[in-house]
Amino acid sequence: QQQVKQSPQSLIVQKGGISIINCAYENTAFDYFPWYQQFPGKGPALLIAIRPDVSEKKEGRFTISFNKSAKQFSLHIMDSQPGDSATYFCAASGNFGNEKLTFGTGTRLTIIP
Amino acid sequence: GAVVSQHPSWVICKSGTSVKIECRSLDFQATTMFWYRQFPKQSLMLMATSNEGSKATYEQGVEKDKFLINHASLTLSTLTVTSAHPEDSSFYICSATTGGGALGAFFGQGTRLTVV
Numbered sequence: 001q002q003q004v005k006q007s008p009q010s011l012i013v014q015k016g017g018i019s020i021i022n023c024a025y026e027n028t029a030f031d032y033f034p035w036y037q038q039f040p041g042k043g044p045a046l047l048i049a050i051r052p053d054v055s056e057k058k059e060g061r062f063t064i065s066f067n068k069s070a071k072q073f074s075l076h077i078m079d080s081q082p083g084d085s086a087t088y089f090c091a092a093s094g095n096f097g098n099e100k101l102t103f104g105t106g107t108r109l110t111i112i113p
Numbered sequence: 114g115a116v117v118s119q120h121p122s123w124v125i126c127k128s129g130t131s132v133k134i135e136c137r138s139l140d141f142q143a144t145t146m147f148w149y150r151q152f153p154k155q156s157l158m159l160m161a162t163s164n165e166g167s168k169a170t171y172e173q174g175v176e177k178d179k180f181l182i183n184h185a186s187l188t189l190s191t192l193t194v195t196s197a198h199p200e201d202s203s204f205y206i207c208s209a210t211t212g213g214g215a216l217g218a219f220f221g222q223g224t225r226l227t228v229v
Contacts, residue, residue: 032215043119043206043220044157089156097216100147103156 004092006104013111019077021107023090026071032097035064035075036089038106044089048075051096080111115141117209119221126197126228134192134224136207142187143209147218148180151204163190164213197228 005024013019023033031052036044050057050064050073057064063076077084090104116139126132136146145164149157163169163184171177179201181193190209194201204225210218 034215041223043223045220091215093215095214098212098214100159100162101215105156
């Protein structure tokens with residue numbers, strides 16, 4: 001019940017295209033859903049996060065879509081750039097983010113020219 | 114954003130020796146620090162949660178006596194891998210937060226441990 005399932009495992013997108021990564025969770029107590037970006041040999045960095053009281057959150061080229069009834073959320077990267085090539089992790093936490101994070105399995109994104 | 118610094122960034126040690134990794138919050142007081150382990154091309158696995166001034170809470174399957182965690186101040190937590198073996202080779206990452214959980218947590222840059 002603590003799992004967060006993430007797909008796809010890897011993704012190749014052409015420059016300028018839209019990258020979409022999906023996550024699903026089971027624990028209905030989760031109420032904070034962040035996305036992290038990790039470059040090789042570095043720690044993760046918070047990209048964007050959402051709470052279940054909204055269905056969408058946008059920050060620049062990054063958008064989270066959230067479907068509470070389906071217990072799914074996704075990251076959309078618009079106008080994908082080579083600099084976006086990294087591993088992306090979705091995560092979830094409960095108690096308004098005051099609990100530990102449960103991470104998804106990660107998606108390795110490659111943006112090709 | 115806030116800065117969390119890990120030291121060292123990488124370390125090579127001989128089998129049987131102990132290695133200490135430091136995690137510092139440079140510009141905020143971290144009530145809680147988390148330690149993760151990440152194998153190549155895999156996700157982050159939480160090892161333990163440490164709160165300043167109290168004993169760390171370890172996740173199931175993590176050996177307390179092997180991975181010693183100390184959180185003696187609001188800006189410093191240390192992870193000591195005792196009697197390291199090659200299977201302990203991994204990427205260790207800490208995160209720090211002013212609260213008790215994920216919200217507002219910042220990650221360190223990670224420490225690559227290689228045991229030979």
